[in-house]
Amino acid sequence: MREGMLSRLGLSTTQTKGSLAGWIIALLPLSFFVFFCTLIEPVAMGEPIRISYPWIPSLGVELSFLIDGLSLLFALIISGVGTFIIIYAGGYLAGHHQIGHMYTYLILFMISMLGLVLSDNIISLFVFWELTSITSYLLIGFKHEYQDSRYSALQALLVTGAGGLVLLAGLILLGVVGGSWQLSELFGRGEAIQDHELYLPMLILVLIGAFTKSAQFPFHFWLPNAMAAPTPVSAYLHSATMVKAGVFLLARLTPVLGGTSTWFFILTIVGGITMVMGAFLAIFRTDLKSILAYTTINGLGTLVFLLGLGTELAIEAAIVFLMVHSLYKGALFMVAGSVDHETGTRDIRELGGLGKYMPITAVAGGLAALSMMGMPPFLGFVGKEIIYKSAFGVAEHHMFLIMLAVLAMAFVGKVLTGVSAGLVTVSPFLGSKTTTPKNPHEAPISMWLGPVVLSALGLLLGLSVAFSKGLQDMIVAPAMGAVLHEHEVHAKLALWYGTEPETLMVFGLSMLTIVAAIGIYIRGRGTFASISQRVTMPWNAEQGYQFALNGMQSLARWQTRVLQHGYLQGYLLVVAMTLAGFGGLAFFSQVGLVAPVWSPQFPMVHEWLIAGMMLVATVLTIRLDSLLGAIVALGVVGYAVALIFILYAAPDLAITQFSIETLTVILFVLVLYRRQTITHLLEEEIARDSPAKRIRDLLIAGSVGVFITSIMLAITSEPLVSELKHFFAEESVPHGKGHNVVNVILIDFRGLDTMGEITVLGVAAIGVYSLIKLWFARDAENNTS
C-alpha cells in the first residue's frame, strides 16, 4: 500500500535510490529562498543591508555582503530555481552511480553563486566568481566518461577562467583608482572614476570578464558546448543563473562605470550582435537543448543590450526580462530534459505528438513557450512591451537612426525567439506521434514539479500586474534603484498602458512580433533543419579558440624542448653559469676583490687534516676511473664538511649533513646498481669527455669556485652584526620554550615556512616516485622488445 502510494508520487523505492535525497536536499535552497523572501520588505522599504566580517584585513579584503534590491532579486532566483533543480536532478539522474556528486556540486555552485551576487567586497566577489567557474567545470564534465563532456568542460573553464583573470586585473584597477574595495563605497565615486585616465582600460578589462562569463559575442561558443552537461545543470547554471553573473556584474557596476558613451556603444553593439545572432542561429538547430542554448545567448545579449541603453526604462526592462527569462528558460530546459529522459531523443525531427503521453510536461512547456513568445497576459508580454518602450525612448538621448537600429535589433531578436519557442514546444508535443527510441510516458513528479511551478509563475506574475503593485514596488523598483543608485525610483508595469499613440505603437509592435513569429514558424519549420545542413560557416569563433589553444600548446612544447631537455649536465651548466655570471657580475661590480684576512688564530692540526682530507677526496672524485669509487669519494667530501660544522659549533647542521651524505651514497648506488651486478660496478670505468669539454667544465667550475670563495672572504672580513641572532637567542626560551635555537626557529618562529617546505617535499617525493616507476616500466619494455 505504502509502496503504491510512493510510486504514484514518483517515489518508488526501486527506481529512486538517491531521488528521495533530492527532496530532502532541496530543503536547503528552499530555506534560503524563504529567508530571502523575509528580506524583500525591509529592503524595499529602507536601506540596503550590510553584513561584514574581516577576512584579510591587511589587504582590505572583507567577507562583506550587500543585500539590496539587485542582489536580493538574484538571490531569490538562485535559491528558488535551485530548489526545483535539486528535486529535478533527483528524478533525472535516479539510479546514477554518482548522483551524490551531482548534489554536492549543485549545492557548492549555489553557495558560490549566492556569494557572488551578495558580495560587497570586490575581491571576495571575484573569489566567488571563480568558484562558480570551477563548479561549472565539474558540472559540465559530470559525465566524465565521454570525451565531448571533458572537452566542453575544459573549454568553458578556459574561456571563463581566462576572462576571470582579465576581470581580476580590471577589479584591482577599479579598487586602486576608486580608493576602496567595497562596492557600497564605490557607488558614490562613479564620476571621479570615470574621469580618471585609467577608466578605459579598466572598463575594457571588466567588460571582457563579464562578456566571457555571460557568453557574449565573440566568446559565446562555449555555451552551446556546455550543453554536454546533464540537463539539470544546463537549466540551472547555463540559463538561469551562472551565465547571468556577467550581466549581474554589469548591472552592479553601472553606478560606477556606466553611463558614458563608451559604455553605451560597447554594450549595445556587443549585446545587440549577441542578441540577434543567438536568436538567428537558434532556429537552425534540431537539438532541443541546442535551440535553448542559442536562445539563452539571445537572452543574455538582450540583457547586456538593455544595460547598455542605460535609461530608467531600459533598466526596468532588463530587470523584468531577467525574471521572465529565468522562469521560462529554466522551465523549458527541464521540459527538454524530461522529453529526452522519457523518449530517448532530443532531436525535434524525431519528436511529435507527445502531448497525449506527457500531458503535464506538455502544459508546462506550453505555458513557458507562451511567455517566451511574449503572449499576453504572460510576464513575457510585460517584459517585451517595456523593451520596446525603452527602445523608443532612445530617441530622447540619441539620433533617430540609432533609435531605429535599436528597435530593429530588438524586433528581430524577439521574432526569432518566438519562432524558437514554437520549435521547442509545438513540434515535439503536437502533431502526430512518431516512433522514438523509448516509449514515452509522463515524467515522475520530481521532474514536472519544477517546470509547472516556474511556467505557472510566468503566467501568474503577468496577471498580477493588472491588479497589484506588489511586483513593481517590492521587486522591480528596489532592483532598479540599486542599478541606478537612486532612492526614489518608480517602476510601472501593466498589461495595458492606455490609448495614447505611443503606447498603442508599442502594443502594435508587440502584436506584430507574435504574428510574425507564428508566420515564420509555420512557413519555415520544415526547412530550417535542412538549410543548416547545407550551409556551413567558413569560420567561427570556436576555431579561434582552437587556434589559440594549439598555439599555446606548441609554444609550451617548444620551450620545454629548449629548456627541459633532460640532460643533467646541461642543467648543471646553466645553473652554475647563471650563478657565477650574474652573481659574480653583481658581486665584483659592487664589492670588488677582497683580500683574505688571516685570523690571528692559526689553524690547528686537526683543521689542517680535515682540509687535506677534503682536497684529496675532491681530487679522487674527479680522477678516479671507477664510478663507485667516485661516489664514495664524493661522500667523503660531504663528511669532511660535516666535520667542519662540528668544529664550528653547528651540531644540527652536522647531524643533518651526515645523514644526508649517507643516504645520498645509498641512493646513488641503488640507481647505478640496477644495471650491473656489484662486481661490474666496481670495475666500471667512467667514460671520459673530450679534452675540449673538460676544459670548458674546468673553466665553469673554476669561476664558481672563485665567486663563492670571494663571497666567503668578503663576509668574514666584516664583523658579523646580526640583530636576528640576538632576537632569536633571546626569544627562544620565553616564547619558543626551547634551548635549541635552530629547532625553535624551524618549528615555531618560522614554522609556516617549514610547513610550506615539507608540503613541497611530500609532493616532490610523489613525483619522484611516479618518475621512477615510469622510468623502470619503460626500461622493462625496451628490454623485452
Next chain:
Amino acid sequence: MKISFSVILSTATYYLLPLMLLFSVYLLFRGHNEPGGGFVGGLMASAAFGLEMIAYGVNSARRELRVHPTTLIGTGLLVAVSSGFFALFEDQPFMTAQWWYDEKLPVIGKPGSPMMFDIGVYLLVIGIVSLILFSLADETEQIQEA
C-alpha cells in the same frame, strides 16, 4: 636486490635497527633543547630502514616499516598542518605555539603544538626517503631476478 648474505652485515643490522630507531625517536624529542629534531630524526630512522633493506632486501624492510611510505607522508603532513589549528581555538593566528603542560616531562620535553609539528615532520621525512629508496630498490630487485 639479490640478497648476497653477509653474515656480519645481517647480524649487525639485527641489533642496529632497533637501536637506530630508538635513537631517531630520541633525536626527535631532544631536538627542542639539544641538537636534533624531527628532520634529523626522520633521516636517521630512514637510514635504519635503508640498512635493513641492504642487509635483508627491500621486502623485508617494507615489512618492518609496516605501513606504505605514502601513508606516512600523508599522515605526517596532516599531523604537522593540524598542529597549527589549535591556535585558532584560542583566537590566535594560525600556528601560534600552544603549550599543554608547563612542566618538562622526562625524555619527551614540553608537550605542545610545536612538538606535534615536529612529529609530523619526522613521519613525513621517513615516508619520503623510504618511498624513494624502496621504489628504486624494488625495480633493481626485479631486474636482478629476471
